[in-house]
Structures are given as structure tokens and as C-alpha cells.
Amino acid sequence: MNAATSLSVRRASRQDAELVRTMVRELADHQDQGEHVTITVERWRELLGDDAVIVLVAEQKGQAVGYVSAFRRPHLWSGEDILALDDLYVRSDFRDAGVGRELMLELARHAQPERLTISWGMQPENVHGQRFYARLGAALRPKVVAAWNATAYTQALRD
Numbered sequence: 001m002n003a004a005t006s007l008s009v010r011r012a013s014r015q016d017a018e019l020v021r022t023m024v025r026e027l028a029d030h031q032d033q034g035e036h037v038t039i040t041v042e043r044w045r046e047l048l049g050d051d052a053v054i055v056l057v058a059e060q061k062g063q064a065v066g067y068v069s070a071f072r073r074p075h076l077w078s079g080e081d082i083l084a085l086d087d088l089y090v091r092s093d094f095r096d097a098g099v100g101r102e103l104m105l106e107l108a109r110h111a112q113p114e115r116l117t118i119s120w121g122m123q124p125e126n127v128h129g130q131r132f133y134a135r136l137g138a139a140l141r142p143k144v145v146a147a148w149n150a151t152a153y154t155q156a157l158r159d
Contacts, residue, residue, distance in 0.1 A: 007099060009106040012055040012067070017044035020055055023067050027089040031123075054083070056106050058090070058099050066090035068103040070118065083111050085120035104136055121145055 012020055018041050028034045047053045052072040058065050069086040085107065090099045111118055121143065122129050130140055 007058055007060050007065075007102055009056050009058050009102055012048055012057050014045045014048045016055070016057060017041045017048055019057070019064055020044050020048065020067065020069075023064065023089055023091070024069075024087065026091065027087055030089075030092075054107070054110055056103055056110075058094075058103050060094065060099075064091075065094040066099045066103055068107050070107060070120075072116070075117070081114070081116055083107065083116050083118045085118055088120075100132060101136070 021037075021039060021041050021044050024039070025034060025037045028037045048055060053069075054071065055067055055069045057067050066089050068088045070083045071086065072081050073084050074080070075082045088100055088103060090103075107118060122133075124142070134140060
């Protein structure tokens with residue numbers, strides 16, 4: 001079934017905070033990282049009220065089937081803004097039906113008026129994701145991403 005024929009994509013509002021948090025948790029659980037999702041519904045309400053935070057929800061027959069999230073931020077080398085894609089998620093029953101493509105194209109429609117670059121990262125072992133993004137025309141470049149959490153840098157500050 002071609003999802004594009006019966007799919008609608010809309011920007012999430014504050015009223016969607018619980019739905020967005022649920023799908024974020026589903027994605028994290030799918031990646032065996034559910035324990036790291038600590039954001040509250042209230043915090044999602046705040047974020048969804050911020051113009052720099054973009055969450056697009058795909059729906060089919062009134063049911064949420066996926067989302068893409070990004071935030072607008074400055075790129076300090078160019079001085080221009082970019083859209084930093086955070087997540088692209090499609091619920092398992094709706095994968096391989098064009099939902100992810102439609103979500104990415106809608107994000108591109110948000111970026112196009114100002115010609116914003118959309119940037120994101122993914123796990124090296126996510127070969128399906130890499131093929132998907134390459135088919136969209138994305139340039140894939142390997143990069144190591146570092147995360148320095150508060151526990152680690154607090155210890156470094158003590159040393």
C-alpha cells in the first residue's frame with residue numbers, strides 16, 4: 001500500500017505532547033535505549049510551543065504513524081541557521097510504505113523557503129537508514145559523535 005495516498009503530515013502542537021513523548025519512547029525502546037528517555041509531557045508541551053522546535057506527525061486515517069523532529073539552530077562556521085534533525089520514526093506496522101519519505105519531504109518543505117541545510121547523524125550499523133537517506137539524495141559522511149555527560153565532566157573537573 002502506498003502511504004502517500006492516504007497520509008497527512010502536520011506540525012505537532014502543544015496538545016500533542018503526550019503523543020510525541022509516546023512515540024519518542026517507542027523509538028528509544030526500538031533502539032534498546034528506552035531507559036534514557038526522561039523527558040516529561042510537560043516539557044514536551046514547552047518544546048512544542050517553541051518555534052525553533054519542529055515536530056511533524058504523520059497520520060493515516062486519524063492514527064499517528066510516525067514523526068520527524070528537528071530544531072533550528074545557528075551553524076557557527078557559516079553564520080547561517082540549519083535544521084538539526086533529531087529523530088525520524090515510523091511505527092512498525094507502517095514501515096516500508098513511504099511514510100518516512102513523506103516526513104522527510106515535509107521537513108524539506110519547511111527548510112526550503114530559507115534554503116536551510118538539514119543535518120543529522122545515525123548509528124554506523126543502521127545500514128537500512130543509510131540506504132534510505134542516500135535514496136533521498138543525502139550526502140553520507142562518517143563522523144564520530146562524542147557526548148560528555150554531567151557525571152563524566154564533573155569527575156574531570158575534580159581531577
